[in-house]
Amino acid sequence: MSEVALRTAPAVQATLRRRLTENQVAVLGVMILAGILAVIIALPLWALLSKSFQNDSGAFVGLANFIRYFSTPTLIASLFNSLFVAAVSTAIVVPLAFVYAYGLTRSCMPAKGIFYGIALLPIFAPSLLSALSLLYIFGNQGFLKSVLMGASIYGPIGIIVAEVLYCFPHAFLILATALALADGRLYEAAAALGTSRARVFRTITLPGARYGVISAIFIVFTLVVTDFGIPKVIGGQYSVLATDAYKQVVGQQNFPMGAVVGVILLVPAALAFLVDRIAERKQVALLSARAVPFEPKPEWGRDLAFLAYAVVIGGLIVATYGVAVWASFIRYWPYNLSLTLDNYIFENVEPSGWEPYSNSLQMAASAAVIGTGLVFSGAYLIEKMKVFPIGRALVHFLAMLPMAVPGLVLGLGYVFFFNASWNPLNILYGTLTVLVVNTIAHFYTVAHITALTALKQIDQEFEAVSASLKVPFWRTFSRVTVPICLPAILDIAVYIFVNALTTVSAVIFLYGPGTKLASIAIVHMDEAGAIASAAAMATTIMATAITVKFVHLALNYFVFERLQAWRKR
Amino acid sequence: MTDEVAVPFLRIENLSKRFGVFTALRDINLEVRRGEFVCFLGPSGCGKTTLLRAIAGLDFQDEGRIEIGGRDVSRAPPAERDFGIVFQSYALFPNLTVAQNVAYGLVNRRHSRDEINRRVTELLALVGLPDQGKKYPIQLSGGQQQRVALARALATSPGLLLLDEPLSALDAKVRVRLRDEIRALQKRLGVTTIMVTHDQEEALAMADRIVVMNQGVIEQVGDPAEIYRAPATPFVADFVGHMTFLDAVVVGPQRVRVGALELDVADDGLLPAGAPVRLAMRPEDVRTRSITTETPNRFEARVDTISFLGSFCRARLSPTVSPETSIAADFSTNAMRDLGITEGDIRTVAFPPEALRVFAAPTARAS
Numbered sequence: 001m002s003e004v005a006l007r008t009a010p011a012v013q014a015t016l017r018r019r020l021t022e023n024q025v026a027v028l029g030v031m032i033l034a035g036i037l038a039v040i041i042a043l044p045l046w047a048l049l050s051k052s053f054q055n056d057s058g059a060f061v062g063l064a065n066f067i068r069y070f071s072t073p074t075l076i077a078s079l080f081n082s083l084f085v086a087a088v089s090t091a092i093v094v095p096l097a098f099v100y101a102y103g104l105t106r107s108c109m110p111a112k113g114i115f116y117g118i119a120l121l122p123i124f125a126p127s128l129l130s131a132l133s134l135l136y137i138f139g140n141q142g143f144l145k146s147v148l149m150g151a152s153i154y155g156p157i158g159i160i161v162a163e164v165l166y167c168f169p170h171a172f173l174i175l176a177t178a179l180a181l182a183d184g185r186l187y188e189a190a191a192a193l194g195t196s197r198a199r200v201f202r203t204i205t206l207p208g209a210r211y212g213v214i215s216a217i218f219i220v221f222t223l224v225v226t227d228f229g230i231p232k233v234i235g236g237q238y239s240v241l242a243t244d245a246y247k248q249v250v251g252q253q254n255f256p257m258g259a260v261v262g263v264i265l266l267v268p269a270a271l272a273f274l275v276d277r278i279a280e281r282k283q284v285a286l287l288s289a290r291a292v293p294f295e296p297k298p299e300w301g302r303d304l305a306f307l308a309y310a311v312v313i314g315g316l317i318v319a320t321y322g323v324a325v326w327a328s329f330i331r332y333w334p335y336n337l338s339l340t341l342d343n344y345i346f347e348n349v350e351p352s353g354w355e356p357y358s359n360s361l362q363m364a365a366s367a368a369v370i371g372t373g374l375v376f377s378g379a380y381l382i383e384k385m386k387v388f389p390i391g392r393a394l395v396h397f398l399a400m401l402p403m404a405v406p407g408l409v410l411g412l413g414y415v416f417f418f419n420a421s422w423n424p425l426n427i428l429y430g431t432l433t434v435l436v437v438n439t440i441a442h443f444y445t446v447a448h449i450t451a452l453t454a455l456k457q458i459d460q461e462f463e464a465v466s467a468s469l470k471v472p473f474w475r476t477f478s479r480v481t482v483p484i485c486l487p488a489i490l491d492i493a494v495y496i497f498v499n500a501l502t503t504v505s506a507v508i509f510l511y512g513p514g515t516k517l518a519s520i521a522i523v524h525m526d527e528a529g530a531i532a533s534a535a536a537m538a539t540t541i542m543a544t545a546i547t548v549k550f551v552h553l554a555l556n557y558f559v560f561e562r563l564q565a566w567r568k569r
Numbered sequence: 570m571t572d573e574v575a576v577p578f579l580r581i582e583n584l585s586k587r588f589g590v591f592t593a594l595r596d597i598n599l600e601v602r603r604g605e606f607v608c609f610l611g612p613s614g615c616g617k618t619t620l621l622r623a624i625a626g627l628d629f630q631d632e633g634r635i636e637i638g639g640r641d642v643s644r645a646p647p648a649e650r651d652f653g654i655v656f657q658s659y660a661l662f663p664n665l666t667v668a669q670n671v672a673y674g675l676v677n678r679r680h681s682r683d684e685i686n687r688r689v690t691e692l693l694a695l696v697g698l699p700d701q702g703k704k705y706p707i708q709l710s711g712g713q714q715q716r717v718a719l720a721r722a723l724a725t726s727p728g729l730l731l732l733d734e735p736l737s738a739l740d741a742k743v744r745v746r747l748r749d750e751i752r753a754l755q756k757r758l759g760v761t762t763i764m765v766t767h768d769q770e771e772a773l774a775m776a777d778r779i780v781v782m783n784q785g786v787i788e789q790v791g792d793p794a795e796i797y798r799a800p801a802t803p804f805v806a807d808f809v810g811h812m813t814f815l816d817a818v819v820v821g822p823q824r825v826r827v828g829a830l831e832l833d834v835a836d837d838g839l840l841p842a843g844a845p846v847r848l849a850m851r852p853e854d855v856r857t858r859s860i861t862t863e864t865p866n867r868f869e870a871r872v873d874t875i876s877f878l879g880s881f882c883r884a885r886l887s888p889t890v891s892p893e894t895s896i897a898a899d900f901s902t903n904a905m906r907d908l909g910i911t912e913g914d915i916r917t918v919a920f921p922p923e924a925l926r927v928f929a930a931p932t933a934r935a936s
Contacts, residue, residue, distance in 0.1 A: 023646055461660035464627050467647035468654045469674025469725060483664040566664050566705035 022472050023387055030391040033378045037398035039425070040441040044413030045405065051416045052259035061256075069260045075244060079264065082241040085156055085231075086224035086268075089163040094216050096164070097171035098209075100313050103306030105179040106205075108298040110307060118314040119172045121321055122165055124545035126502045126519045128229030128526070129538040130165040133324040134158050135234060135531060141334050154236030162230045165320055167223050168313075171216040178212020179205075182294035211279035218272035225268050226406030228505040229519075233526050241265055242408050242505070249415060249509060262412040266405065273404035321542070328536035346521070346537065349530035355514075356521035357540060363435050363517060364500035371440035371447065372493040375399075376485070379451035380477060384463050403445035407505035414438050415509045430512020438510055439500045447492045454488030455481070487560050494552045498545045576639060578603040578761045579624065579729065584633030586619055593619040594630065595785040604759045606752065608772035611782035612808065617765045618733060620782070624763065625731055626650050638728055652729040653722030657737050659714045661706040667693070667717050668702030674725045692720040695754065712743040719751065723758070730755070732764035736771060748775055769809045773797060781805045803928045806849045813897045816930065817848040825927065828891025832866045835923040845930040852883060854924035855898035857908060857916060866920040870896070875905075875912050882910075889915065 055061045069075050100119060104112050122130060137144050138153035151157060182205070190200045206213075228242040235243060241261055249258035327333055331340045347353040378399065382392040402410065418429045428434040458481065466476040482489065504519045511520055518541050525534040560567060577600035584597040594616045601607050609617035622628040624635060626647040634643045642650050661670050671689045680688070693699055696716040706714050715735055722730060735751070736744045752775045755762050766772050772779045773793040781788045781796060781804075789801040800806035803814070817825040817832075819840050825832055825848060832848075840846060860867055870886040873895070882905050886896045898918065900910060910916065 022648065459656075459658055459660045461656045461658060462662065464625070464647065464654060465656070465660045465721075466673075467627070468625065468652055468722070468727075468731075470648045471674060471676075472648075480662045480664060564664070566707060 026381065026385040026387045026473065027391070029377070029381050030385070030388050030395060033374075033381060034391055034395050034398065036374070037378075037395060037444075040437050041398050041401050041405075041410075041444070044410065044417040044441075045401070046413075047417035047420065048259050048262050048409065048413035051255060052263045054256060056254075056256060065256045065260045066263075069257065069264075074239070075257075075261075078239045078241055078244045081156070081238060082225050085159045085163065085240065086221045088156075089160050089167060089224045090217055090220045092160070093164045093167045093171050093220055094175075094213065096313060097168055097216065098175050098213065099306075099309060101172050101175035101179050102205075103310055105176055106182075106294070106296050107303045107306040108296050109303045109310065115310045115314050116176075118317055120169045121317055123169045124498060124502070124549065125321060125542040126229055126504055126522060126538055127162075127166045127227055128233045128504065128522060129324050129535070129542065130320060131158065131162040131230045131233040132522075132526070132531060132535050132538060133320045133327075134162055136323050136327045136333060136535070137320070143334060152236065154234060155238040158234035158236075159231050159238065159240070162234055163224045163227065165317060166227070166230060167220045168317065170223060171220050174216040174219060175209065175212050178209040178215075182208055184292040184294040187294060211282050215276045215279040218275045222269045222272040222406070226265050226408055226505070228408050228508065229523065232523060245408055245412060246508065249412065255416065258412055259416065262409045265409050269406045269409070270404045276403075324535045325539045325542075328532060328539045330532065333532065343532040343536040344540070346525075346533055349525055349528060349533045350521055352516055352521065356516045356518045357537070359432065359515055360501055360518035360541070361544070363432055363439065363515075364497045366432070366436045367439040367443075367500045368493040368497040370436065371443070371496045372489055374440065375444060375447040375492060376451045376482075376489055377477075379448055379455055380481060383452055383455045384481075385473070399448040400445055402441055402443070407442050407503055410438065410442055411506035411509040414506070418510075430510070430515060432515050434510055435507050435515060435517065438506050439503065440496070442503065442506050443496050443499050447496060450488055450492050450495070451485070454485045458484055487556060490552060490555060494548060497548055501541050501545050577601060578605075578638060579763075580634075580636040581620075581624070582634040582636075584620070584623060584630050584635070586616075586623060586628070586630045592785050594623070597633065597787060599780060599787065599790070601761060601763065603761055606755050606762045606764070606775060606777045608776035608779045609763065609765045609782060610769060610772040610779050610809070611767065611788075613767060614784075615782040616785040617767075617780075617782050621731055621733055621763060621765045624650075624729075625652055625654055650729075651727050652731050653725065653727035654731040654733065655715070655718045655722050655735045657734040659706070659711075659718045659738075661714055661718055661721075663706050665705075666702060667698070667704050667706065667709070670706065670717055671702075671720045671724050673721060688724065692724055693717075695723070696720045697750065710743075711739050712747055715739065715747060716750075719754075723760070728761060730760045730762040732762065734765055734767070736766070737768070744771075751775070773809070779809075781808065783808070800849070800926065803847060803849065803931065806926060806928070811852050811897065811899075812849050813852060813895075815848040815850075815894060815896070817846050817927075819844045819846055819927075823922070825925075828888070828894045830868055830888050830891050830894070832920060832925065833922040834925045834927050836927060838927045838929065840927065840929060847928045847930050849926040849928065850896075850920060850924055852897040852899040853881075854921060855886070855896065856919045856921060857898075857900060857904060857910070860917055860919050864919045865922055866925075867917060868919070869915055870918050872910060872912055872914045872916060875910070884910070886916075886918065 052065055053060055053062060055064070100115075103109055104116060109115075134153055135158075136142060138148055138158070139145070142153070145153075148157070153161075186204050186208075187200065190204060195203075226242060228246060231238070231240045231243050232246070239247075241264060245258050245261040245265065248254045248261060328343050329339045329341070330336075331338045331342065342348070346356075350356070378395060382395050385392070405413075414434065417423060418425055418434055420426060428437075462476060462480060463473055466473060502519060504523060507517055508520055508523065511517055516524075518537055522534045522537045522541075525531075525537065579599075579601040581597055581599040584594055585592070586594040597616075597620060609620060611617045619628065623630045624637075626642065626645055626649070629644070634641060636642065637650055637652070662673065665673070668686075668689050671692050672685050675685045675688060689702060690699070693702055696719055698713060698716050698720070701709065701713070701717075706717065709717065715738075719735070732751070736748055739747065748771055764772075764775065773796070776793060778790060778792055779796045780790050783804050789796060789805045791799075791801075796805060796809055800809060806812045807814070815827045817827045819837060819842050820826045820831060821842055823834050823837050825834055825837070825846060827848060834848075838846070856864075869889040871889060871892070873885045873887055875882050875884045881899050881901050884898045884900060886898050888894055888896075900908075904910070
């Protein structure tokens with residue numbers, strides 16, 4: 001019969017030899033990945049930890065640095081300052097974001113898409129843009145300075161307001177996700193029993209979203225404690241942990257004390273990470289497979305109230321960022337409000353001119369391309385290859401680690417690791433390469449989780465099928481897995497790109513002459529008093545990030561919805 | 570040719586597999602002849618899929634040997650084993666067309682494009698999907714997708730076809746049609762086939778031989794009629810088909826007692842008098858017609874309930890001499906009409922001695 005005609009013994013023989021290496025390729029891939037992650041994540045952290053137990057000359061001194069830290073009143077004061085602003089910011093932003101997210105998920109208010117986008121606006125700008133805005137509004141020349149009734153925006157008030165703006169999208173995203181996961185059957189049962197609205201909220205809505213709330217509280221708290229840009233710009237004399245670390249390392253070259261501050265910063269972040277992991281696991285368990293998604297019904301009173309609320313909050317966000325954008329085009333705030341592009345001629349205030357911006361683009365693009373490739377193929381190896389379980393577990397652990405490490409701490413670790421005289425990699429210090437590597441490491445976890453989620457959704461048997469057809473896994477990876485996961489891959493690339501553009505905290509320790517980034521230039525221009533130029537650079541970054549996001553949305557729409565027929569029936 | 574028949578195509582020896590403390594497979598021994606269609610049948614968690622994956626090399630056994638086509642492949646990765654596989658989820662590549670899916674394993678085997686196209690056309694015709702090659706999997710129905718998966722698995726002409734619950738995700742009607750088609754195709758191609766299923770009807774209808782598994786061990790291997798008529802263990806009796814179990818005691822050679830009822834059995838399992846046993850019988854073996862005074866195991870029973878099940882009715886009977894005993898009996902709709910059986914009737918029924926199976930009673934198990 002002709003079915004048997006193509007059966008060729010040599011083909012089986014040939015694959016015999018090659019398949020031997022196929023498993024080895026997978027093992028080798030896992031080993032290389034573990035090596036890379038060790039160098040870009042584990043070793044810098046190790047360098048930081050060990051440095052905190054050493055003196056200037058590198059000798060082990062036990063807890064001496066920590067004892068010195070806790071017996072220096074000014075340093076202790078920063079610790080309490082950090083905790084204070086973080087606690088107050090969290091207490092403000094979580095309820096604000098909760099109501100906003102509730103309106104968008106549980107009411108039928110109009111224009112949800114627009115308000116969703118507005119809530120995310122701060123993500124696309126460097127954190128210090130909100131602080132710059134506040135300077136224009138409430139600063140010494142601010143048009144609303146009188147509102148503060150003599151108090152200064154420089155200090156805790158400014159930090160808290162700016163952090164609230166900056167953290168809002170992070171809290172909002174977590175809470176919106178938690179509130180969107182509701183089982184409609186519970187609400188129908190409650191309605192059938194004639195339950196009052198307050199009781200429904202207390203007994204169904206809140207318990208359903210409680211893990212999201214817990215997660216949001218910890219994430220926001222950590223973001224504030226570890227943020228560097230805002231206190232740098234608007235903190236004035238009010239010092240916090242993040243600015244202390246910068247001063248110790250960059251100002252005083254006191255590396256051991258910088259390391260101690262780094263280790264202290266690690267505590268809330270690691271705690272938040274643990275809580276977030278636990279909360280996420282519980283949140284998923286809440287929704288059974290048989291749950292019916294909750295669909296809100298129109299109710300004009302409630303919908304109008306939430307719309308009004310969203311207009312106020314969204315309006316404040318747009319207004320704040322809008323002021324900074326507007327101010328960047330103003331000749332001389334607040335005395336000469338005529339429009340100009342002078343502030344965008346950065347050569348006037350910064351010797352490097354526009355170079356930081358092109359550095360940023362280059363860095364962000366490289367990090368996005370290389371990082372996405374690394375993250376996705378790494379996630380594929382550990383999710384789909386069944387070889388070398390210990391190696392895969394190690395890779396997964398290393399990939400999850402950066403989430404628990406604030407950018408500033410990772411940056412410090414990089415200083416201690418990549419700047420060490422014994423390290424042959426120290427030739428990279430100050431180059432664009434180290435900035436790229438650091439950025440990939442910094443944002444590895446979220447990208448990794450995105451890739452894993454996408455990979456888990458595709459059929460678990462593809463690799464088994466290819467093996468039975470004698471097709472090596474890397475061929476199936478490129479021919480099937482990557483095309484299927486293209487939307488997720490694009491998500492990862494855009495995520496890394498936008499964050500690489502806006503991040504300040506990690507890279508501030510790592511740039512060199514000729515590799516200054518735009519976000520760092522903003523800090524420097526602000527330090528030099530050129531606030532308008534700082535605002536202009538921040539505006540440029542924000543515009544770039546938003547443009548990239550729109551291109552992303554357009555690609556999603558035109559390529560994935562229209563051209564890839566196989567995604568739709 | 571005689572040599573090929575003598576040497577089993579697949580030989581499994583002393584295979585064991587554990588997941589932590591859970592033993593998935595315990596000392597499995599099995600031989601499959603060339604061209605045979607074998608079903609692994611059992612409840613979920615019985616180890617049937619684990620055994621299939623061990624044969625494919627997708628999961629390795631802890632101990633034991635696997636030989637395919639006379640070659641020891643115990644430690645060989647899947648690509649070194651000569652098999653095609655079809656999964657319950659179809660596992661079709663969604664971004665490739667039907668033709669590209671079928672050609673997937675052919676492309677890297679140094680065949681010319683024409684040769685591949687011809688082969689794909691031939692295979693699609695074989696599974697009854699000519700002219701569907703340009704469509705994407707999502708544009709096909711579940712049954713059509715499973716046919717494509719079958720064509721893809723057969724494309725490289727493997728010596729062994731593995732089917733992992735291939736019909737479980739399909740609607741009842743499609744399932745029956747496709748199972749007949751798969752069986753016909755398998756006979757035509759003569760490819761040695763192993764199918765995993767938890768559906769006893771599927772196994773009975775398709776297999777040359779059935780391997781009934783439970784808790785990691787093989788309970789019985791036999792052809793469908795053997796498995797159905799002569800289940801080797803109470804588990805097989807219970808799992809395959811419907812069975813009434815009655816507690817009984819051996820009272821003599823080929824004689825048991827259930828309550829106040831004494832019955833002849835064809836095979837008493839050589840158990841001594843006084844031994845507690847479990848008596849098993851199929852509902853369809855209860856006779857109601859042409860019973861004479863010569864008919865053995867004849868007794869009066871009351872019809873307690875009748876459930877209408879379409880082509881037949883299932884009644885619950887209790888012997889008048891021991892009303893606490895409840896026996897399931899199936900009567901065809903014809904018999905129901907001809908004999909006018911209604912609830913509450915007292916009828917004379919009989920158990921053919923050869924239809925009664927006697928098992929040694931397990932320790933304290935309620936019927």
